[in-house]
Amino acid sequence: MSSQFGPDYVRAIAPYQGGRPIADVAREFGLDENRIVKLASNENPLGMPESARQAMLAAAADAGRYPDGNGFALKATLTEKYNVPADWITLGNGSNDILELAAHAFVQPGQSVIFAQYSFAIYPLATQAVGGRAMAIAAKDFGHDLDAMADAIADDTRLIFVANPNNPTGTFINGAQIQKFLQRVPPDVVIVLDEAYMEFLAPELQYDSIAWVSQYPNLLVSRSMSKVYGLAGLRIGYGIAQPGITDLLNRIRQPFNVNSLAQAAAIAALNDTEFVARSAALNAAGYRQLITAFEGLKLPYIPSCGNFVMVKVGDDNDAGARVNLALLKQGVIVRPVGNYGLPQWLRVSIGLPQENEIFIAALKTALAK
Ligand SMILES: *Cc1c(COP(=O)(O)O)cnc(C)c1O
Numbered sequence: 001m002s003s004q005f006g007p008d009y010v011r012a013i014a015p016y017q018g019g020r021p022i023a024d025v026a027r028e029f030g031l032d033e034n035r036i037v038k039l040a041s042n043e044n045p046l047g048m049p050e051s052a053r054q055a056m057l058a059a060a061a062d063a064g065r066y067p068d069g070n071g072f073a074l075k076a077t078l079t080e081k082y083n084v085p086a087d088w089i090t091l092g093n094g095s096n097d098i099l100e101l102a103a104h105a106f107v108q109p110g111q112s113v114i115f116a117q118y119s120f121a122i123y124p125l126a127t128q129a130v131g132g133r134a135m136a137i138a139a140k141d142f143g144h145d146l147d148a149m150a151d152a153i154a155d156d157t158r159l160i161f162v163a164n165p166n167n168p169t170g171t172f173i174n175g176a177q178i179q180k181f182l183q184r185v186p187p188d189v190v191i192v193l194d195e196a197y198m199e200f201l202a203p204e205l206q207y208d209s210i211a212w213v214s215q216y217p218n219l220l221v222s223r224s225m226s227k228v229y230g231l232a233g234l235r236i237g238y239g240i241a242q243p244g245i246t247d248l249l250n251r252i253r254q255p256f257n258v259n260s261l262a263q264a265a266a267i268a269a270l271n272d273t274e275f276v277a278r279s280a281a282l283n284a285a286g287y288r289q290l291i292t293a294f295e296g297l298k299l300p301y302i303p304s305c306g307n308f309v310m311v312k313v314g315d316d317n318d319a320g321a322r323v324n325l326a327l328l329k330q331g332v333i334v335r336p337v338g339n340y341g342l343p344q345w346l347r348v349s350i351g352l353p354q355e356n357e358i359f360i361a362a363l364k365t366a367l368a369k
Contacts, residue, residue, distance in 0.1 A: 010128075039348050039356075044279055051268040052230070053265070067256050074266055074267050078270070083210075089238055090238060091257070093235045094224065095239070100126045102220060104252055107131075109130065113132045116162070127159075135152055143171030146162075158188075162181075168337050169302050169310055182216050196223070196237075225269060227306075287350055290360070300312040309347070317344065320336045321338060324346060335347040335348070
């Protein structure tokens with residue numbers, strides 16, 4: 001549907017398709033909400049940490065007041081955790097906010113933005129919302145081809161998005177490759193290193209991107225509280241960059257973009273190292289459970305470093321939609337990725353062991369049809 005309002009580039013936006021809400025699927029398929037398994041949005045299957053829930057409830061007493069628009073207490077927690085000054089931190093209404101702020105701050109209509117094919121759906125949306133020219137660079141083995149991305153940088157390129165680990169494919173680029181890439185990017189091009197899943201990385205894969213921020217004034221590291229920290233519904237994330245970037249993001253954000261309940265919960269969650277470790281361990285076990293099942297079913301999958309896995313459910317271009325529908329009818333919500341150009345695949349978030357089991361059984365039924 002189009003209207004006569006607004007610029008062409010806004011009218012051309014295809015709205016973001018998220019994972020379907022449980023209540024929605026229950027209504028459509030006549031199912032009991034309590035028996036639905038949702039493995040569609042890379043949420044933490046443990047829910048929010050109890051520490052964060054308590055902090056949020058305590059903060060609710062003051063919800064009649066505006067939040068601290070500068071997030072003093074939360075920034076103090078982050079300052080201590082990462083050993084960076086408070087003026088290097090931007091708080092966001094989800095890390096999605098940080099990605100959009102970057103597009104608004106650095107890209108004018110007609111200028112180009114680079115990201116990888118099969119990368120996060122928000123990158124093209126944020127680009128289009130500001131009239132930017134999207135350059136989606138062909139993926140290599142479903143992941144980023146950083147050499148090709150660096151080669152593609154044009155005179156008008158202002159922004160590059162790199163998701164590591166990547167969503168939806170779960171692919172990972174090691175720290176040495178990223179450093180090599182950072183060296184190749186001209187200083188007037190901003191790189192957003194989107195690390196929504198970094199807490200799930202095995203210790204031997206982890207790298208210190210915050211240290212790179214000191215070295216590169218054009219690097220913005222983005223982190224989310226929605227995935228391992230279990231706060232997806234509260235909407236909170238943050239960006240870390242030198243003041244040359246951070247100052248601009250803070251000028252254009254809404255003054256109260258992060259609500260007070262989210263700020264309180266985030267402080268507690270960031271300090272809850274036990275919860276993070278337990279979540280990462282649960283995820284690692286669930287990953288093995290899922291890929292063991294895929295191997296048994298002879299289904300190709302993409303090795304993943306996130307809290308989700310891509311599995312190929314057929315060779316025809318209706319396979320993803322067909323198997324997805326058969327799963328929905330059984331009360332299992334996963335994510336079809338046809339909109340990413342991967343119609344033969346489904347992305348499955350890693351759940352609790354029993355949720356994974358229900359999904360595997362439903363998948364077997366769906367494939368038998
Ligand atoms: C989930 C996700 C985000 C954003 O999550 P928020 O809930 O907005 O913090 C950002 N980048 C990637 C790659 C993601 O998968």
